[in-house]
Amino acid sequence: MQLSLYNTLNRKVEPFIPIEEGKALMYCCGPTVYNYAHIGNLRTYLFEDILRRTLEYNGYDVRHVMNITDVGHLSDDGDEGEDKMVKSAREKGKTITEIADMYTQAFFQDTDALNILRPTISCKATDHVTDMIALIERLEAKGHTYTAGGNVYFSIDTFPRYGELARLKVEDLQAGARIVVDPNKRNPMDFVLWFTQSKFANQAMVWPSPWGVGYPGWHIECSAMSIKYLGETFDLHCGGIDHIPVHHTNEIAQSEAATGKRWVNYWIHGEFLINETGKLSKSKGEFLTLSYLKERGYHPLDYRYFCLGGHYRSQLVFSWQALDSAKSARERLVKQVLALKGEAGSPSLTLSEGGRSYIETFIGHLNNDLNAPRALATIWTLLKDEELASDEKLALLYEADKILGLGLKDVKEEIVVIPEEVQALVDQRLEAKAAKEWAKADELRVIVEEMGYSLKDTSEGTIVTKICNQNSR
């Protein structure tokens, strides 16, 4: 079945047709490494991972490039702000490089834990300043730039299609409604390609350039690096929905103005994770990181499962209750896999007609603009199908998990080391049970539970498991 994706450029679901048959060239906007990623940021990488895995499942050789932004963004205080990297370094008493390395590492720790496949190429902005300068020079040579107040600006009036992606009507925008307009700009929508006039003192990260010592503007890195690694026209560009009006709009302007070619064929944007009060933010309310979720007793894949339950183009409402549901569902799924493994031993090597139809339905949903919730529902339906043998169910789950990425192939029974004193109590309880001293047996159960272990009496004997952290509010 043909893979179709919603293309922001045309605002509709379109069949995916790559530039080169069998290949998919994909660029994803990566993190600014000045702080930990919050779970909303991670939702976007999760959706991109589903996209990548779906492309690969469809047989495409995916070249997946992601930038690591370690320079050049202002903090949220508008023009009075400070470079986020510099600020973070100052606050933590570290060098900028240390900060970048630390948060880059933390980022990949999170994405690894979520089973997000690493990009084919991840590239740091600071390693590509010469590429950015070269691109600005191309723009300059074609007359798309001007210098004012020491900075190099992109002139949007030289690019008639400006704002096409976001469907901006330039004349209707209230420039400066929320920030002070830079008086050097000819058009309020113009943006800086290269700064030499630092807006903040002691700018630590500067490079020599034809326009003077300075640092690159906020958008140029993505254009420079994507063109370098994917070419002047490539297939897919992904990111959060917030990037449409400014970041991606500006990227398109500078890239296409420089090359004179169509830059990206498919723009794929993920919606936000929100909570009951609206958008998640790094500055207000709880700063929800994956580590925090882990502290509260959730497995990283509980969060992956949670995100799979909503469509990537819809806002998803985060709540602890919703995450609890995902946790219960994922744990049940894991138990089912374990049970199937026990029954079947190994997955079936061939599929019946019925089995094949499930996998077709499954991939059909994903190929229809990544409908992961439907795909997931197919899994549950399949598990309930009495016509299917265990080994076939297992094979189907493994197959589906190539895209779902829930690590189903790797699940194992948890081996719990039981402390001697707990084991002694368990043994005492068994004796009590044998003697039908139920009151005593129940009393011992309570004691053991208070020590953090739960007991299950089965036909095979008593099973002792460690009680996980309680995580309801």
Next chain:
RNA sequence: GGUGCCGUACCCAAGUGGUAAGGGACAGGUCUGCAAAACCUCUAUUCACCGGUUCGAAUCCGGUCGGCACCUCCA
């Protein structure tokens, strides 16, 4: 002021013209000394509200109310 999205059961959430997926929770049942687990069953005559188009609407059109995001670094 501009742009876009959304309102589906107790909660999360699919479905965008053919008669309401899935998960969680709850309840009942089987099993069990009890409990837990597992499994089974049940939960929306109805999709914010009003009107229209249609043989047929949660889905399309118009209006009303409510919520959210973006236009500023942001996933």
